[in-house]
Amino acid sequence: MSVSFRSGLSAVALAACAAGPALAGPTYTSASGGTFTYYGQLSPSYLSVDDGVDTQGDLVDNVHSNSRVGFYLRQPFGANTFQFRFETALGLKASNKVGQTSDPSNLDWDRTNLRHVDFSLSGAFGTVSAGQGSMASDNIATMDLSGTTLVMGQSVTDAAGAYQFTTSGGALSGIKLSDAFASYDGGRKGRIRYDTPSLNGFVLSASYGTEILASGNDDEYYDITVRYEKEFGEYTVNGGLGVAWTDKQTGTDTRDTVASVSLEHSSGLNGTLSYGDRDTSGDYIYGKVGYKMKVFAIGSTAMSLDYYSGNDLVSTGSESEAWGVGVVQKVDAYNVELYASYRNYSLDDNSGTDYNDLSAVLVGARWKF
Template sequence: MMLMTNKKAALSSALALVMAGLSSPGHAMEFKVSGQLDRAFTVADNGNETDYASVDNIGSNSRFRFTGNEKMANGMNVGFIYEMSVVQFGSTEFDIGKNSGGGDVDLDTRKIDIYLEGDFGKVSFGKGDGAGYYANMMDYSGTLYYGGGAWYTLYSSGISFVDDNGNQLYRIGATNSVFNAVGRQERIRYDSPSIGGLVLSTSLDNGNAYELAARYHVDLPGAKLATGLSWVDTNDLEIATSPTDGQPLTPGSEFREKQVLSASASLLLDGGLNFTVSYGNDETDAIANAGQANQEGFDATNLFGQVGYLTGAHHFAVNYGETKDLIVEGTKGSQIGLAYVYDWSSAVRLFSSYHLYSLDLPSSVKTAEGWGDANDISQLYAGVRVAF
């Protein structure tokens, strides 16, 4: 309770400082329209069947945005961002043997945000990233969201594991997760000024949820380092999507209060060699009306490691990730990945990757469901991003 009280007081003080400086007029607001198209082609095999599809790369989906900012006479900067995604058959929707069409168009408001920044730091209010979002995504490889990186389920979460008898087991997104906070929220957020490369952030989200984060960037002799750490408590926040893969929950499902601890670090050497690690822990107090996932709550952990190399416009990465105890206690979902990205120009990016997914299930689940061992899933994923 004391933490929440202090947190609210800090946000209120920061907002008061901002409001005190709003009386100074400024110059005309600069306005910009931008966005991107990001399409991919995927081929996947579940051990029984092979299928392919043209998809939108949910790693960094197709979108457009309107942005503006104005420099006030007192030095304060005031701006906004209105961003929407327009997705036609996202990569997280694809499943082997169920690819009969292009799916529906998904139009989503990603951000509706106003920010004010100055010597005091930055205050943002509206729909946008909570303080903890992406703190566990520090990655210098240049492959994050384009076939590489810790959030590899964005390319494949809808694909189902099967056994030799063709029984459908769990989807990749139900057994593997990066545990990246709770996503874009209606919130008020404060980011401190950089203190020797350290930025502290906090946000209050709707539903009495709160987030704390620290991010640190520093140049070292012959290298540079980025680290992130975040803590999220959802309290009464209504979670409309699965905490595993961001997909909509089945009606009647209930995920009660959850806490997410996440961290990451990435080191880039002057020669281009880079190393990335990510950690996430997601603890849910209770789960109800969720089928096989019914339990008093889960305490799941994700680990990820990656070695990359970049030279000029070329980015290479090899990585491994595993999630334990997510959908059911005793499960382990793992992934081995290879990724390559080529920056053809500042606007055009080509990417390709290979992924091998495995699932280990406890014998109690296999016996209860009449399942055999899960077959591995192999996936090729390649595409192009064009920004404007």
Template sequence: MLSGRGQVHKQQKASRGENHMTEKIKTTALGLVAGASLLALTAYTAPASAADLGGDCCADLEERVAELEATTARKGNRKVSLEVYGQVTTAVMWWDDGFEDNVYVVDPQTSNTRFGFRGKAAINSDLEAGYNIELGWQTADATKVREDNDEGADIPEFRQAHWYIKSNTWGKVRVGFADTANSGIAEIDLSNASVADGMSSSQAGSAIMQNDMGGPAFGNYEFNRANVVRYDTPTMGGFVVSAAWGEDDLWDVALRYAGEHGGFKIAAGIAYGENTDRNNGAGPTDDPAIEVLNGGLSIMHMPTGLFVTTSAGTRDADDFADEEHFWFLSGGLERKWFTIGKTTLFAMGGEQEDRSDRTATFWGLGAVQKIDAAAMDLYISYRHYELDGGTAGLVDPNEDKFDTVVGGARIKF
């Protein structure tokens, strides 16, 4: 038997034990509630604060969330990758047509502003499947601005929307809106000169010369992009053969080569195609057949950086007054004189003659400076044109010269 004091002591001890257990339960419960609240708050605030990685207590967590979000955007689902890419290209263009001179802010056509999505997935050790969606956007296409309109085209343009299957053994097949076989064949260039609006067809001010002055239509006669089925062989000794067919309206074939010999890097291609689409630019006749033959060659001496690039082509149809043709030649030097990146200096010349016997002969100079750390190209080019209006004549015979200077930048992402 316990004495009265012992009984009281036992009761007090039991009471303290119960109180201690109660406090422990309360503490544990409060801890769980606080932890759950913190997790809920983090989940709620992470997307909003991921871009602000300040020096607070949650900076490491927010930085990790931002990294995970970026990784998810790049990888797509677990089977097919996703890559977001693109570039912004804008410039300032001064032009003088002998009647008026002006300065416009433009988007050069040679390498225009664009963004896209592409990805792929391995089927087995030999096969892969993939896709490409690409959209171009030009608020003031340098080839379409006019004397009375400094905006040019202002609409988005699909450049790619196709899927493909590629085999290392059998080649690549793509289906959808894609490059035809001759797309890019007259734009082969191992140097960086083409960034400065340096190729034959994409000439700043061409709409002014054609529509406001009575000069020729410009082009390199590529079919560019269309709804096609295209096949490319595997590379064999540096050669690739391509063929494309689109909706019973066009087909073309091309042969390309890329390789190095004795310190020289060489890239070349030639293509032939036919197009019976009534919107192919041939004229009012329904479904006239257009035949095109074009190609390009670029050679660079790797030890010195000296290069030469040329392209040429013809286009003909039954209702053409004359066969159209163009030729283009550029050459220069590409060296890394500055630590920021390579510098390209070049001169160029060429001629365009359209189906109405209108011609434009031109020459020019240009420079491109790469900034490797920013994936950026700074460029400037000058061109001088001599125009002949053919049998139709120029709008004003005294205005037969056109000059333009284009300077700007391209940055890739």
């Protein structure tokens, strides 16, 4: 183990220990029944990447589930509930922004780190939402019961997306991992959204939004989804299907079709599948198998193995492949989760260029309060 890697592990361990026992965000209640609840998390990690030529390591914020703070204000109105939600990422160095030619500041908060500034009204009619928040298709590609999404999931470039593939001659190719491995998940926008009540496990959702946090983007986004969640005896199933359209002010409009499903048995065995397609580009399929167990008294352990295959994502005829293994260990007494993963990425295309495989190791800890 290299000195830099040992140093990274030590720094992550110190950050997790310094958190101490978790302080559960209390809920304060007013005389009228309104409540205020705050929450947050820290997710420091160490990322080591071997691009086939050099190895680089850095302390980063784990974008699979980044460090953040937020709060809810809720007020009942008869049978209905009004809610305001505020949430922001802390703006720490993101694991998907570090690369051979990019080294972001350790702390660089701006308004694009705002995740939710969101109002909603819920009742028997469903939920109506407005403001900066999740589009209907947000997380539609990531239905996952494995317990390891903190360190590995369908968005396989969360750990090292800004790194470039290197050529067999040792040069940077100009092709980032984020170019070769798509997600097509809906994300967050300034939007209006409607969700139906659960109908025997099914929830229908639709939204319309625009980008309000970054200047120079006048694209329009709209989508429709259906989600399903149900237990059948010893089995739990989560699934979703969505279609999302982007009307671009410049360039070609796009339509994304995304689906994912995850099944878990009471024994802890689980499996996940995800598929995405963009009408102007390529498609991918992602699969994961995992197992949850209680090995240690401190908390449950989850382990997974996954595989991603993408077609035509970089260019016509290109093939992107990634596989990974990961583990998440809970420490219940402290609201801490320790995690580690290894992932390998490869790319082939019709350019006549041979690309080196790239591998990434991510280790860290998340403390929730």
